[in-house]
Amino acid sequence: MKKNQIPFGACCCVLALAAGCAAPGAPQPPSLRLPATVDNLTAVRKGTRVVLSWSPPTETTDRQPMRWPTVTRICRMVNQFPINACGEVVKEVKSGELVSVLPGAKRPVVSFEDVLPPSLIATQNQATYAIEVVNERGHTAGLSNQVRVPLVPTAAAPSDFRAGLDAQGPLLEWNAAPAPASSVSYRLRVYRRGNGVKKAFLRIGEQPYRAGEDEARDVGFEWEQEYDYKVASVAVITGPGHTESEVEGDDSNIVHLVTRDTFPPAVPSGLQAVFSSVGQKPFVDLTWAPDTESDLAGYVVYRRTAASSFAAVSSGLIKAPAWRDNNVQPGQRYYYTVSAKDLRGNESAQSVPAEESVPMEVR
Numbered sequence: 001m002k003k004n005q006i007p008f009g010a011c012c013c014v015l016a017l018a019a020g021c022a023a024p025g026a027p028q029p030p031s032l033r034l035p036a037t038v039d040n041l042t043a044v045r046k047g048t049r050v051v052l053s054w055s056p057p058t059e060t061t062d063r064q065p066m067r068w069p070t071v072t073r074i075c076r077m078v079n080q081f082p083i084n085a086c087g088e089v090v091k092e093v094k095s096g097e098l099v100s101v102l103p104g105a106k107r108p109v110v111s112f113e114d115v116l117p118p119s120l121i122a123t124q125n126q127a128t129y130a131i132e133v134v135n136e137r138g139h140t141a142g143l144s145n146q147v148r149v150p151l152v153p154t155a156a157a158p159s160d161f162r163a164g165l166d167a168q169g170p171l172l173e174w175n176a177a178p179a180p181a182s183s184v185s186y187r188l189r190v191y192r193r194g195n196g197v198k199k200a201f202l203r204i205g206e207q208p209y210r211a212g213e214d215e216a217r218d219v220g221f222e223w224e225q226e227y228d229y230k231v232a233s234v235a236v237i238t239g240p241g242h243t244e245s246e247v248e249g250d251d252s253n254i255v256h257l258v259t260r261d262t263f264p265p266a267v268p269s270g271l272q273a274v275f276s277s278v279g280q281k282p283f284v285d286l287t288w289a290p291d292t293e294s295d296l297a298g299y300v301v302y303r304r305t306a307a308s309s310f311a312a313v314s315s316g317l318i319k320a321p322a323w324r325d326n327n328v329q330p331g332q333r334y335y336y337t338v339s340a341k342d343l344r345g346n347e348s349a350q351s352v353p354a355e356e357s358v359p360m361e362v363r
Helices: 008-019
Strands: 042-046 049-054 071-078 088-094 110-115 126-134 147-150 159-166 169-176 185-194 202-208 212-217 226-238 244-251 255-258 269-276 283-289 296-304 322-325 333-342 354-357
Touching: 042 147, 042 244, 049 126, 071 110, 088 110, 159 226, 159 255, 169 226, 202 212, 269 333, 269 354, 283 333, 296 322
Parallel strands: none
Antiparallel strands: 042 049, 049 110, 071 088, 071 126, 126 147, 159 169, 169 212, 185 202, 185 226, 226 244, 226 255, 269 283, 283 322, 296 333, 333 354
């Protein structure tokens, strides 16, 4: 071996040391494992219940995945905003007890229901809610965003709520207790959902709140459908600049209704019968006032003589409020009535009869 040769292994060691490969980086402080603060807290009040919703943190404040159990504190303060500390802790919830209300969502959402004690309900009161998530060492990164909820009194849910059906459609009736003595105003809201409990209730009407017996019509219904109905009171708060906010009270009982149409159209009126034969085969013309139902299918004409009973003489349903009887005989007296039918086959009673005679000699 030549004296100026360097062994291959020694060369690699020299290069490695020159590049600093084995030199460790700056030491990192240990993670405090503080859960990131919640930034999407929302609150919705319904009667005496406040439903809070938020997304639990999935990372720490130093962006490490959350792998440790936590405790969520539900914080509530009355007539203070903003708040700097948790104040009254309504509930402490362990992380394992939080269940997402949106399974499979990219950012899960959980909820908590706070039942307000009667002592907090007052026109001028407002509640401020926040949450803080505490790690296993009892440390927190601070409060979430804060939401405010008015604590005005709401009217009791209407009682004896019921739904009936007549020719005009669903008729909803209930009994409402007197509204609380308060500076806010009250309304009553009507909800409906289609067949199936998974469908959402939609608002279909609103009217002034009146104590005692009251009613409302569902004008947007369809026949041969199934619906659920409920009603609820609404407290309306008028703020500065005439801005309005509202708090909805508890719901009434839910009633189910099938809008099966068994109601016939109105009985046709104004029936007249007029004989004619000048220059042609004799006939009797019938006219009457038209029915105005939106589901009217047509009319049926009945006829009798002195020796017979009423029987249908029109072929099929007559669409217009007029018909010509070409099958008349000289010297005969005829009596006519008309009924109306709807699209579902419901038939009205027969009209007041009209009569007409065919002369023995027809010119």
